Amino acid sequence: MTEVEKGPQGRRRGRGARERILSASQQLFREQGINRTGMNELCAAAQVSKRTAYQHFTGKDELVAEYLRRFDPSVLSGVFDRTDLTPRERLLAAFDIPPTTPLCPYIAAAVELHDPQHPASQYARDYKKAVAARLADTAREAGAADPEQLGEQLALLIDGAAARTRVLNADAFPTAAAIAAVLIDNAIPAAAGDDRRREEESG
Amino acid sequence: MTEVEKGPQGRRRGRGARERILSASQQLFREQGINRTGMNELCAAAQVSKRTAYQHFTGKDELVAEYLRRFDPSVLSGVFDRTDLTPRERLLAAFDIPPTTPLCPYIAAAVELHDPQHPASQYARDYKKAVAARLADTAREAGAADPEQLGEQLALLIDGAAARTRVLNADAFPTAAAIAAVLIDNAIPAAAGDDRRREEESG
DNA sequence: TGTTAAGTACACCGCTCTGTGTGCTTACCG
DNA sequence: CGGTAAGCACACAGAGCGGTGTACTTAACA
Known part of the structure; x- marks a missing residue:
């Protein structure tokens, strides 16, 4: 359902949303720590709206877990x-x-x-x-x-x-x-x- | 009240304030972490009013430093x-x-x-x-x-x-x-x- | 008795945080 | 064209945080 790039019907939005979020996580969580990096800041760095972020991840916890898996x-x-x-x-x-x-x-x-x-x-x-x-x-x-x-x-x-x-x-x-x-x-x-x-x- | 002792001029208040705060720090900072332990909770555990805590320590940062020194x-x-x-x-x-x-x-x-x-x-x-x-x-x-x-x-x-x-x-x-x-x-x-x-x- | 140090109780401020609600825009596709 | 999915912008709720202000209480001393 998520995985963009090629949506179910062939959509291909900015494509990055999820990727950019995780990519920004790698940098910010590392440099500043997890607790000191807010979702606002993270979304800004990823150039993704907060609304979008919460459509890809149910919450920060899930995002953090995904971040580690990378x-x-x-x-x-x-x-x-x-x-x-x-x-x-x-x-x-x-x-x-x-x-x-x-x-x-x-x-x-x-x-x-x-x-x-x-x-x-x-x-x-x-x-x-x-x-x-x-x-x-x-x-x-x-x-x-x-x-x-x-x-x-x-x-x-x-x-x-x-x-x-x-x-x-x-x-x-x-x-x-x-x-x-x-x-x-x-x-x-x-x-x-x-x-x-x-x-x-x-x- | 509680544990009595002797202050600088001979006072002998509840005596523990500072001690109790640091003692509670040892337990709570350890069990829950520093960031996840708020001053409210800590003061409650130490049975010390928040006002008193901030008369003994300029802020949480100083308290944390003191806590480590123990x-x-x-x-x-x-x-x-x-x-x-x-x-x-x-x-x-x-x-x-x-x-x-x-x-x-x-x-x-x-x-x-x-x-x-x-x-x-x-x-x-x-x-x-x-x-x-x-x-x-x-x-x-x-x-x-x-x-x-x-x-x-x-x-x-x-x-x-x-x-x-x-x-x-x-x-x-x-x-x-x-x-x-x-x-x-x-x-x-x-x-x-x-x-x-x-x-x-x-x- | 009054003074003074130490502490209490509790409301409160400003800030930041996670997470939502709402409406608008863009792009694809049939 | 219209439908639909993805995303954006932005405000806002609710909670917790660190820290303060204010008025009251207690105990030691003089």
Whole structure:
């Protein structure tokens, strides 16, 4: 019923409405936070009338949940589907996201909304679990002794880097990457076949 | 009335005003979040008139900053000043805070307020740095090769556990403690003298 | 006794927020 | 042409927020 572009009868309005709203969400919710971004401001930024916005989304809650769902492809498949890297390198590549992600929107949403039952909070939970699972799969592929554990550990490092980056206003991902390197070295039976380089953070 | 005491000049009013406000803050800001807790509700919980609250604090911002400052002693000295533990054990003890801290209020404040210039955000930053410094000191005491690095790493683990606990609604500190054990083993030149027990999480 | 500090009770202001109601415009299409 | 779906502009309701103003009460002291 919604999805414009090609309406049921072939309509094609400004086409963007929904897209522009979600696009504006990505920017504003991120820069200003969810609670500090009002629907008026958001609609203005999206160049969409408020009335239209509420025809596409039943309310802000639904919009926020949809907004969170828009991060999946870039992060998940962007890192894990790189066949040019060895499994080990893929695990480490998860920590190389400096310009893309100033801070984790899932953590931010969970904290801001503050209701574990909120659709967005539930999705954040699902997403975090999915990332840990992906890391575990890759860890298994890399030959880790206990891939589940390593996946969970690396996921914790990512979240720690995100949280710390936010609070301290300084990039904490290099530190996380250094820890990850240690954990990976410890978890993989040494003869992993791949490369043997070590990443030591000094300074 | 209630709890009596002695004021500056010998007055002894209800005594609690300020204390009760801060005490109510600890509970409500934590349970409901800062933004979702209004001054009306807070004053009602503290059994203090709103007028009185605004005579003790210039505004909510100041109250929030003060609220954060109330966490110091319990966490910082509670863990690091334990002379009955070896330095190594103290480093690991920082991850044993299950019932005391359901989630880190500093991260929550930084995310909720969303303004790095906010007094509370600045304090959160200072506090996190202080914790890392304390950890580094203890790491040095334990004979770590690069205490600064280890301190920063352990601090990141704590923040990661806090963030992940929040998002997933499940205690992530055991995982963080397991990582910490590995890092500490790797950083201390082996003959640390103390115990040699290993903490492996298999769950 | 009166003064004064501390607190109470409660209405109130101005603002912002989410969400609607209403009427108008634009475009497609038969 | 007229129908219809999408969208716009704009005001407005209802609620909650942070914060204030005002008048009253209580307790300590002199």
